[in-house]
Amino acid sequence: MSKDIKIKKGLTIKLKGEAEKTLSSAPRSRTFAIRPSDFHLITPKMVVREDGKVQAGDTIFYSKSNEQLKFVSPVSGTLTKIERGAKRVITEIIIEADPQDTFKDFGILSPDSSSAEAIKTRLLESGCWPFIMQRPYAVIADTEQEPKAIFISALSTAPLANELDFSLKGKEKELQAAVTALSKLTIGQVHVGVGKSESSPFKGLKDISLHTISGPHPAGNVGTQINKISPVNKNEIVWTIAPQDLVIIGELLLTGKFNPERIIALAGSEVKTPKYYKTRIGSEAATFLYDSGLKDENVRVISGDVLTGKKISPKGHLGYYSNTVTVIPEGDDYEFFGWNKPVFDKISTSRALTFSWLTPNKKYDLDTNTNGEHRAFVVTGNYEEVFPLDIYPMQILKACMVKDLDAMEALGMYEVAPEDFALTEFVCVSKQPHQQIIRNGLDLMYKEIG
Amino acid sequence: MGLKQNLHKLKEKYKGTKMAPAFNALHTFLYTPNETTHSGSHVRSADDLKRTMNTVILALVPCLIFGIFNAGYQHYAAIDNTLRLDPLGNFFTWDNFILGAWTVLPLVIVSYGVGLGVEFIFAIIKKHEVEEGYLVTGMLVPLIVPIDIPLWMLAVAVIFGVVIGKEVFGGTGMNILNPALTIRAFLFFAYPTWMSGDKVWVHGAKAMTGQPDAISGETILGSLAANNEHVYSAWDMFWGFIPGSVGETSTFLIIIGALFLVFTKIGSWRIMLSAVVGAIVMGLIFNGVASAGWIQESSNFYGLMSEPFWHHLIIGSAAFAIVYMATDPVTASQTNRGKWFYGFFIGFIGILIRVFNPAYPEGFMLSILLMNVFAPTIDHYVIQGNIKKRMKRLKVKTA
Numbered sequence: 001m002s003k004d005i006k007i008k009k010g011l012t013i014k015l016k017g018e019a020e021k022t023l024s025s026a027p028r029s030r031t032f033a034i035r036p037s038d039f040h041l042i043t044p045k046m047v048v049r050e051d052g053k054v055q056a057g058d059t060i061f062y063s064k065s066n067e068q069l070k071f072v073s074p075v076s077g078t079l080t081k082i083e084r085g086a087k088r089v090i091t092e093i094i095i096e097a098d099p100q101d102t103f104k105d106f107g108i109l110s111p112d113s114s115s116a117e118a119i120k121t122r123l124l125e126s127g128c129w130p131f132i133m134q135r136p137y138a139v140i141a142d143t144e145q146e147p148k149a150i151f152i153s154a155l156s157t158a159p160l161a162n163e164l165d166f167s168l169k170g171k172e173k174e175l176q177a178a179v180t181a182l183s184k185l186t187i188g189q190v191h192v193g194v195g196k197s198e199s200s201p202f203k204g205l206k207d208i209s210l211h212t213i214s215g216p217h218p219a220g221n222v223g224t225q226i227n228k229i230s231p232v233n234k235n236e237i238v239w240t241i242a243p244q245d246l247v248i249i250g251e252l253l254l255t256g257k258f259n260p261e262r263i264i265a266l267a268g269s270e271v272k273t274p275k276y277y278k279t280r281i282g283s284e285a286a287t288f289l290y291d292s293g294l295k296d297e298n299v300r301v302i303s304g305d306v307l308t309g310k311k312i313s314p315k316g317h318l319g320y321y322s323n324t325v326t327v328i329p330e331g332d333d334y335e336f337f338g339w340n341k342p343v344f345d346k347i348s349t350s351r352a353l354t355f356s357w358l359t360p361n362k363k364y365d366l367d368t369n370t371n372g373e374h375r376a377f378v379v380t381g382n383y384e385e386v387f388p389l390d391i392y393p394m395q396i397l398k399a400c401m402v403k404d405l406d407a408m409e410a411l412g413m414y415e416v417a418p419e420d421f422a423l424t425e426f427v428c429v430s431k432q433p434h435q436q437i438i439r440n441g442l443d444l445m446y447k448e449i450g
Numbered sequence: 451m452g453l454k455q456n457l458h459k460l461k462e463k464y465k466g467t468k469m470a471p472a473f474n475a476l477h478t479f480l481y482t483p484n485e486t487t488h489s490g491s492h493v494r495s496a497d498d499l500k501r502t503m504n505t506v507i508l509a510l511v512p513c514l515i516f517g518i519f520n521a522g523y524q525h526y527a528a529i530d531n532t533l534r535l536d537p538l539g540n541f542f543t544w545d546n547f548i549l550g551a552w553t554v555l556p557l558v559i560v561s562y563g564v565g566l567g568v569e570f571i572f573a574i575i576k577k578h579e580v581e582e583g584y585l586v587t588g589m590l591v592p593l594i595v596p597i598d599i600p601l602w603m604l605a606v607a608v609i610f611g612v613v614i615g616k617e618v619f620g621g622t623g624m625n626i627l628n629p630a631l632t633i634r635a636f637l638f639f640a641y642p643t644w645m646s647g648d649k650v651w652v653h654g655a656k657a658m659t660g661q662p663d664a665i666s667g668e669t670i671l672g673s674l675a676a677n678n679e680h681v682y683s684a685w686d687m688f689w690g691f692i693p694g695s696v697g698e699t700s701t702f703l704i705i706i707g708a709l710f711l712v713f714t715k716i717g718s719w720r721i722m723l724s725a726v727v728g729a730i731v732m733g734l735i736f737n738g739v740a741s742a743g744w745i746q747e748s749s750n751f752y753g754l755m756s757e758p759f760w761h762h763l764i765i766g767s768a769a770f771a772i773v774y775m776a777t778d779p780v781t782a783s784q785t786n787r788g789k790w791f792y793g794f795f796i797g798f799i800g801i802l803i804r805v806f807n808p809a810y811p812e813g814f815m816l817s818i819l820l821m822n823v824f825a826p827t828i829d830h831y832v833i834q835g836n837i838k839k840r841m842k843r844l845k846v847k848t849a
Contacts, residue, residue: 233844306492331486334454338482339500346496351714352505354496368486372498376623380784410837425491429502435490
């Protein structure tokens with residue numbers, strides 16, 4: 001099988017405010033937050049009460065449906081508050097940090113000589129398991145099932161994304177430990193997708209199958225790579241892990257400590273000096289936002305990239321899985337005759353008096369305006385231009401909307417995650433919420449079939 | 451306080467009331483809303499449905515303007531045949547424009563007024579936003595009717611077309627049949643004496659019937675179907691100096707519109723190209739039949755069958771139908787592969803009906819409506835191909 005994969009369909013969205021490749025340490029956050037909503041479909045069962053003391057790596061809660069699945073504290077400190085929302089659902093767990101971290105010691109585990117069972121137990125007890133996602137359903141991996149393969153994308157093509165070659169530099173040892181350990185948990189291989197550049201820390205690692213990926217976004221989406229390398233069939237499971245989470249797993253195995261450090265890219269047109277910060281899962285975003293400075297008050301802070309991230313408040317906390325924080329202007333303003341006048345400052349895949357096709361290398365300053373109202377699906381053929389998966393995007397979206405489980409299954413629902421539909425959502429003329437439609441569809445299938 | 455703030459206040463005031471959809475339709479016409487993204491992608495591309503529809507209207511404007519001049523020109527040329535000796539010189543004149551505007555603009559006004567009225571009423575009753583689909587339909591309708599159609603007839607047809615053709619299915623995006631063609635088909639079947647024959651295609655022809663200075667209003671297709679000779683050269687047909695429905699005569703401007711639609715990626719080039727191929731194939735088959743002598747010259751069909759195949763593309767509504775009607779994304783095939791089949795059969799069946807339908811020598815309205823009905827079936831088989839591939843992959847894995 002060819003190990004070079006060329007993606008032809010897609011769209012690389014070029015935005016202003018790319019993070020400069022200099023690394024600063026963000027000031028230590030006073031509080032840390034864990035949001036259970038980051039862990040889709042997990043209902044937390046608390047272990048630590050309010051005012052309980054925790055070390056980094058101590059379990060704070062586990063999944064109500066699976067006691068093995070533990071979620072741990074990213075720092076040492078005092079659990080000060082459990083925020084609850086409607087129906088007493090836990091929305092946020094706030095930990096006030098100690099000045100210095102103390103770590104729970106899980107002990108060193110050599111990935112080369114350990115058994116699969118030992119590695120799995122270690123990942124579960126240390127709270128590293130939630131880093132492993134599975135497809136189908138795009139949820140945290142089932143602890144009982146063995147995956148047919150594991151996929152890691154070390155290529156970032158999303159707008160303003162964290163450039164992994166930079167942020168993973170010098171982490172080869174941790175990455176090697178993690179992939180070796182993970183390779184024991186699958187019947188198949190650990191597939192790693194990298195870009196064409198020579199500097200990927202994955203080049204030269206053993207126990208992996210390396211694929212060179214090129215092309216526009218979503219070439220860097222792990223879903224695209226799975227579809228091209230080994231698509232998911234019914235009754236099969238694959239795992240996906242983000243490279244920066246591999247570093248945490250690797251460090252755990254090598255040192256026995258759960259040390260969830262993150263090198264995040266702070267980017268976006270509203271950031272004064274966009275650059276990379278060394279911080280920690282759950283930190284206050286303010287620690288780095290105000291270090292770099294924001295240009296305006298009326299901004300949207302996104303934990304993640306502009307296509308798939310979650311909106312957080314500037315006083316909020318970094319999401320569990322995010323390695324990028326993007327700040328763009330809010331677009332809550334009217335635009336006079338916005339629907340018929342020529343457009344030069346926004347991106348469009350059509351040429352309907354929109355002129356972004358003239359300047360393919362220009363960087364844009366997009367805001368959060370929807371640029372139109374929600375409508376029924378009308379235009380056809382435009383999703384296919386940006387959707388490289390061998391799946392009919394509009395048909396699968398419609399199947400999800402009418403909850404036709406048979407059609408969803410037949411059309412390839414096992415292969416997709418909401419993020420795969422971020423670009424079709426971006427270009428959608430009818431402004432349909434594609435990612436939400438797919439998420440709801442996956443949840444329905446999970447409930448009925450999975 | 452500017453207009454923007456005042457409108458914003460009014461919007462807040464109308465929020466939740468029955469009039470909200472009507473107000474929002476007018477408001478969003480002036481201003482793109484201040485709506486921001488909530489879930490999923492935080493940024494969105496610049497295109498919305500209004501822009502898409504607006505692009506199609508832009509592509510239709512040359513046809514409308516040409517149609518206005520042509521309405522006047524055909525009237526005067528029918529009275530004084532010598533005008534036809536220099537069509538270009540006698541075409542863009544004030545006389546033509548004034549008479550044309552006097553007859554065509556009422557059609558446009560009735561089409562938009564009645565159609566948007568129905569849309570607004572439905573939006574208010576069903577509490578959804580006024581959708582943009584009718585912007586294009588309303589422009590297409592006056593371009594595909596005979597010039598002398600009574601306005602009340604047009605109004606009745608528009609109401610029928612919008613209600614039965616679209617709103618009963620749930621509005622824009624949900625309809626099965628092309629609304630503009632539903633309106634046209636309603637007119638054709640409800641008032642056949644008005645919609646065909648040799649009188650309605652030139653302004654004044656009907657009114658002057660029986661008078662000493664009566665003029666003919668016959669189209670080329672009508673002449674050919676009656677095995678008569680016609681006086682128009684191929685260039686006349688291409689430029690559009692011929693009688694016909696209001697906006698469909700100029701193949702040249704339709705090609706310009708088609709290029710614009712393809713370039714802006716709003717119209718599907720797959721459908722346009724395959725429909726042209728379909729029409730050529732059928733035309734060649736008939737030419738072959740005629741030249742092989744399988745059909746007598748006295749036959750009813752000889753005139754149309756022996757017409758050179760490429761003439762079929764520049765007479766009648768073929769070009770207009772292929773570019774503006776067949777490409778309606780809602781009623782066409784929705785898969786790229788399906789579009790090839792869909793377009794091909796529109797061209798193929800369009801010419802077939804044109805030749806074999808003596809009562810009404812035009813086939814594209816019926817062929818597009820027919821393929822509208824079959825489009826979901828075509829898509830079904832295309833998608834089955836994708837599903838089968840997935841099943842096969844599964845079998846290989848489990849075997």
